Amino acid sequence: MLGSTHGTLTTDARRARVIACGDGRPGPAVHGRAADVDDLDVSGRALYADVPDLDRLFRPESVAVIGASDAEGRPNTGITRQLISWAERVGARLHPVHPTRQSVFGIPCAPSVADLPEQVDLAVLLVADPLPVVDELAEAKVRFAVAFASGFAETGEEGAVAQARLATAVRRCGMRLLGPNTNLNAFEDFRQDLDGPAIALITQSGHQGRPVFALQELGIRLSHWAPTGNEADLETADFISYFAERPEVGAIAAYVEGLKDGRSFLLAADRAARRKVPVVAVKVGRTETGARTAASHTGKLTGADAVVDAAMRQYGVIRVDGLDELQDTAALLARARPPRAEGVAVYSISGGTGAHVADLATAAGLRLPVLSEARQAELHQWIPPYLSVANPIDNGGHPVGDWRGRKIIDAILADPEVGVLICPITGPFPPLSDRLVRDLVDAAEQTDKLVCVVWGSPVGTEPAYREVLLGSSHVATFRTVGNCLTAVRAHLAHHRFVRDYRSPFDDAPRTPSPSFRKARELMRPGQQLSEHAAKQLLRAYGIRVPREQLVTSAAAAVRAAGLVGYPVVMKASGAQLAHKTELGLVKIGLTSAAQVRDAYRELTDIARYEGVALDGVLVCQMVEQGVEMVVGITHDDLFGPTVTAGLGGVLVEVLRDAAVRVPPFGEHDAHDMLTELRGHALLNGVRGRPPSDVDALVEVILRVQRMAMELGDQLAELDINPLMVLPRGQGAVALDALAVCR
Numbered sequence: 146m147l148g149s150t151h152g153t154l155t156t157d158a159r160r161a162r163v164i165a166c167g168d169g170r171p172g173p174a175v176h177g178r179a180a181d182v183d184d185l186d187v188s189g190r191a192l193y194a195d196v197p198d199l200d201r202l203f204r205p206e207s208v209a210v211i212g213a214s215d216a217e218g219r220p221n222t223g224i225t226r227q228l229i230s231w232a233e234r235v236g237a238r239l240h241p242v243h244p245t246r247q248s249v250f251g252i253p254c255a256p257s258v259a260d261l262p263e264q265v266d267l268a269v270l271l272v273a274d275p276l277p278v279v280d281e282l283a284e285a286k287v288r289f290a291v292a293f294a295s296g297f298a299e300t301g302e303e304g305a306v307a308q309a310r311l312a313t314a315v316r317r318c319g320m321r322l323l324g325p326n327t328n329l330n331a332f333e334d335f336r337q338d339l340d341g342p343a344i345a346l347i348t349q350s351g352h353q354g355r356p357v358f359a360l361q362e363l364g365i366r367l368s369h370w371a372p373t374g375n376e377a378d379l380e381t382a383d384f385i386s387y388f389a390e391r392p393e394v395g396a397i398a399a400y401v402e403g404l405k406d407g408r409s410f411l412l413a414a415d416r417a418a419r420r421k422v423p424v425v426a427v428k429v430g431r432t433e434t435g436a437r438t439a440a441s442h443t444g445k446l447t448g449a450d451a452v453v454d455a456a457m458r459q460y461g462v463i464r465v466d467g468l469d470e471l472q473d474t475a476a477l478l479a480r481a482r483p484p485r486a487e488g489v490a491v492y493s494i495s496g497g498t499g500a501h502v503a504d505l506a507t508a509a510g511l512r513l514p515v516l517s518e519a520r521q522a523e524l525h526q527w528i529p530p531y532l533s534v535a536n537p538i539d540n541g542g543h544p545v546g547d548w549r550g551r552k553i554i555d556a557i558l559a560d561p562e563v564g565v566l567i568c569p570i571t572g573p574f575p576p577l578s579d580r581l582v583r584d585l586v587d588a589a590e591q592t593d594k595l596v597c598v599v600w601g602s603p604v605g606t607e608p609a610y611r612e613v614l615l616g617s618s619h620v621a622t623f624r625t626v627g628n629c630l631t632a633v634r635a636h637l638a639h640h641r642f643v644r645d646y647r648s649p650f651d652d653a654p655r656t657p658s659p660s661f662r663k664a665r666e667l668m669r670p671g672q673q674l675s676e677h678a679a680k681q682l683l684r685a686y687g688i689r690v691p692r693e694q695l696v697t698s699a700a701a702a703v704r705a706a707g708l709v710g711y712p713v714v715m716k717a718s719g720a721q722l723a724h725k726t727e728l729g730l731v732k733i734g735l736t737s738a739a740q741v742r743d744a745y746r747e748l749t750d751i752a753r754y755e756g757v758a759l760d761g762v763l764v765c766q767m768v769e770q771g772v773e774m775v776v777g778i779t780h781d782d783l784f785g786p787t788v789t790a791g792l793g794g795v796l797v798e799v800l801r802d803a804a805v806r807v808p809p810f811g812e813h814d815a816h817d818m819l820t821e822l823r824g825h826a827l828l829n830g831v832r833g834r835p836p837s838d839v840d841a842l843v844e845v846i847l848r849v850q851r852m853a854m855e856l857g858d859q860l861a862e863l864d865i866n867p868l869m870v871l872p873r874g875q876g877a878v879a880l881d882a883l884a885v886c887r
Contacts, residue, residue: 186653186809187661188854190785193650194412196386197321197379202289203331203369205237205266209258209287211278212271213241213249221271224293224329225249228269231332240265258285267291275325276311283318290315291331292324298375299326312377327374330354335368336361341618342395342479343368345388347381353400353427356468357475363615363622365476368393380405382413385424389417395479398471399426407456407784411807414460415650421643423478425463425635427471428453452781455805459814461642463635470631477621477632481595483640486564488514489633490557491537493569494577499537502569502599502626509630511637513537514562523556543581550580554588564594565633569626571601573609582609589619595636597621599629645813653809654854660686661855668859668886669720675760676725677718679882683865686848690879691766699745703738705764712736712767715744716881717752719759723883726795728755733767768878772827772837773867775803776845778853778860780887786857788850790815790842792824793867800824808854815846828870835872842870842877861887 184193210228214221225241229250232239240263241249244256255261258268258281268282268290275292282290297308308325315322323331328351343366348354351372361367368391371384381401388394397417404410417424431450457464463478465471489511493499503513515535516524524534527549532539538557544550557566568585570578582598589596598620600610605624614622623629663685667678674682680690694705695718706713717730725731729751732744745762752759775793778786784807791803804818819825819839830836845868852863862885870877 185655186650186854187655187657188785188808188857190408191412192653192655194382194386194409194416196390196416197383199289199321199379199383199387201266202321202323204235205289207238207240207263207265207267208232209240209242209255209261209265209268210249210271211242211258211268213243213246213254214271215246215249224269224271227329228332231334234334237267238263258282258287261285270294276307276314279311279314279318279320283320287320290320290322291327292322292374292377293327293329294324295326297325297377308375308377315378322378323371324374325377327351327372330358330370330372333358333370335370336366339364339366341366343393344475344479345369345371345384345391345394345397346399347371347373347384347388347397348400349373349376349381349402350400353468354398357398357472360472360476363476364618365479376405380409382406382409385410385413386416389413389420389422394422396475397422397424398475399424400429400468400471401426402429404453404783407781407807411456411460411784412650414457414462415648418461418643418646419648423463423475423635423639424461425465425471425475425478426457427466427468428457428464431466449781449783452784452787452805452807455787456784456807459806459810461639461646463639465631465635469625470628473623473628474632474635477597477636478639480618481621481636482593484564484637485594486562487637487641488512488560488562489565489567490514490516490560490563491567491569492540492554492557493537494540494543494574494581495571496533496539496541498569498571499539502567503537505626506567506630509634511630511634514560516557516560516562520556520560524553527553543577543584545576545580550584551588554584555591558588558592558594558596565597565637566594567597567599567629567633569599569601569629573602573604573607575609579609579613582613586613586617586620589617595621595633597623597629597633599623599626601625647811649809649811649814652811654851657855658851660851664852664856665859668856670859670886672886673720673723674884674886675718675720676716676722676882677760677763678720679863679884680879682852682863682884683879683882686852688845688848688865688879689876690882691768693763693765695761695763696745697761699742702741702745702762702764706735706738706741709764709766713741714763714765714767715741715748716763716765717748717757717759718761718763719752719757722757725881728757730757765880768869768871768880771869771871771878774842774870774877775864775866776842776849776868777865778849778857778863780857780861781807786853786860788846788853790818790846791822792827793865797866806850808850808857810850812843812847815843815850818846819843837870838873838875838877839870841875842868845877845879859887861885 186192212221213225240261241252241254243254246254248254264286266288268287270292273294275294296304298305330351345368346354346357373381388397465474491499491502513536521534528534528540532541664682667682677695683690692709696702696705713735715732735741748762773794775797776790781787787805787807789803789805792800802823804821806814828837828839864883865879867880868877869880
């Protein structure tokens with residue numbers, strides 16, 4: 146697979162790897178063919194990935210069960226029984242395989258794979274070591290295999306080696322493998338009596354998918370469950386790509402412990418975004434403890450969570466924290482139509498409830514528009530005038546004896562600014578709550594706007610809930626306000642995202658720029674560049690730096706200051722200097738030749754005392770007016786080169802106000818990076834300061850991205866700090882830079 150795991154390869158080597166992998170298997174395919182150079186970005190990473198045809202994995206016509214058993218007390222017996230039942234449901238012919246049995250549960254048993262009566266689509270391996278069976282399956286031209294066996298990468302280094310051998314054998318024969326360390330979730334009993342868009346489920350831990358699977362009991366359809374296990378071959382990305390192309394899938398829900406390959410995941414998420422299919426995911430690893438636990442469970446590299454989080458947002462993957470949020474958000478996104486408007490109205494039978502939910506909704510980032518005076522007047526025909534109907538709408542008690550309740554709901558839904566109606570019912574209060582529920586369901590059936598009900602009763606056995614709300618496919622029902630608001634926010638954000646989505650892979654550069662050829666000559670493998678050399682690197686990519694000269698004597702420093710123009714800054718320049726300010730190796734605001742001479746002597750004396758080798762002293766133009774930012778490149782083990790932008794200066798590590806993106810990305814994403822910053826307002830101009838040249842800052846971010854893509858395999862780290870962003874129209878200047886070569 147391509148991605149950051151091959152980060153040490155050169156660009157040429159990457160291209161060769163994609164066209165024909167070292168193990169003989171073609172690289173990522175495009176529309177059924179091996180990738181060629183036009184399918185790679187300038188870094189040699191794939192721009193497209195084929196959609197695996199997994200139809201016969203989930204709906205095989207014939208199945209072989211290797212190691213089938215009907216002996217009492219044997220673990221394989223229960224599994225065999227479940228597989229027989231599943232095969233009957235899906236209409237597949239099942240063939241038990243066992244070397245010493247004539248039959249299993251009355252079904253004739255083949256002694257080996259070679260003796261199967263027909264070519265099978267799927268082999269289920271109930272053996273402790275699946276590796277010896279792989280070659281037999283390949284000889285029999287079996288397309289898919291499922292391996293339940295554990296003891297692989299999840300157990301440590303020795304297990305990881307065994308898993309690598311298994312993966313190599315599978316790739317060599319062209320078969321696709323689910324597992325190892327997977328389970329029976331793919332062969333569950335899915336309800337066939339439900340209709341409407343379905344949820345497709347992906348989990349690395351089978352038990353974690355149970356809450357989503359249980360949604361079927363609430364009338365929400367599930368179409369597939371892919372328990373990926375250790376992902377020696379088939380991975381989460383494969384299933385996202387496959388499910389995104391299935392017409393019955395309305396949303397993809399995923400529980401992810403570790404991503405196998407960063408680029409594969411991005412390509413899969415990109416495919417889902419192009420198809421407008423929402424992906425909702427729990428991703429383990431937000432904390433150090435969670436990351437360590439995930440690694441021990443699946444043998445995966447969890448990855449730096451900030452990068453994972455940014456990559457998911459970048460491609461529209463909706464990340465949630467709890468399994469309850471996963472099920473509620475996926476259910477809403479699978480079934481709800483695109484919003485007509487983004488305004489949210491809160492309708493309640495209690496002023497306190499309405500105010501509370503309105504507070505929570507606003508804090509969640511939802512917009513509650515104030516209803517027009519005309520709309521409020523209309524509502525006051527049926528609601529007493531002393532109650533507020535501006536939004537939230539307080540009815541003081543939903544009418545139960547006549548038609549007024551339905552009129553109220555219809556009037557709210559008729560408002561053009563309202564796209565979502567949320568009605569919190571904190572507890573059952575018959576007959577009022579029963580009539581309110583019935584009116585909401587009836588209104589929802591007549592509108593194309595989203596109607597959400599929060600049924601807050603802890604019991605959940607009331608007829609209004611069990612029979613009326615859950616019996617409606619038009620009302621989205623929740624048990625908590627928090628989950629309702631999380632799901633509504635995700636619903637609005639998803640449709641906003643896919644409406645404007647343009648795949649960055651379409652515009653990714655495929656050939657090196659002239660800058661790359663200049664920059665490559667500056668690389669010093671395994672070394673940190675001096676500030677002077679790092680700034681030459683920036684110049685090669687068109688990033689502005691101050692006027693400056695590198696000098697090696699006090700006299701030359703004075704001449705340079707005259708050419709640069711007073712006042713000047715003087716800095717020691719050396720390959721091993723990372724934090725010059727702390728060592729006293731920066732002098733600012735020098736206004737005379739005498740100060741320049743003294744500064745030169747002081748800088749070289751300090752360097753000599755500290756044992757720091759210098760290539761000279763920089764005499765630089767002094768740039769004062771602007772906002773100090775940082776823009777840089779780091780290398781993530783999972784995604785490869787990433788680009789970071791944030792507030793800079795000497796407090797950069799204290800403020801920790803930064804945003805990250807994974808290339809490729811466009812101008813819109815670069816702007817979004819800046820709006821994510823807590824200190825974004827500084828760029829707009831505060832306390833009388835003029836607005837900053839944000840366009841110039843975005844241009845620097847995009848040029849650094851190009852550098853990351855072209856030099857990512859050679860450049861381990863780049864820091865432009867500070868990048869001084871000048872007032873609007875005046876540009877941005879890189880005052881300092883640090884570059885470390887791989």
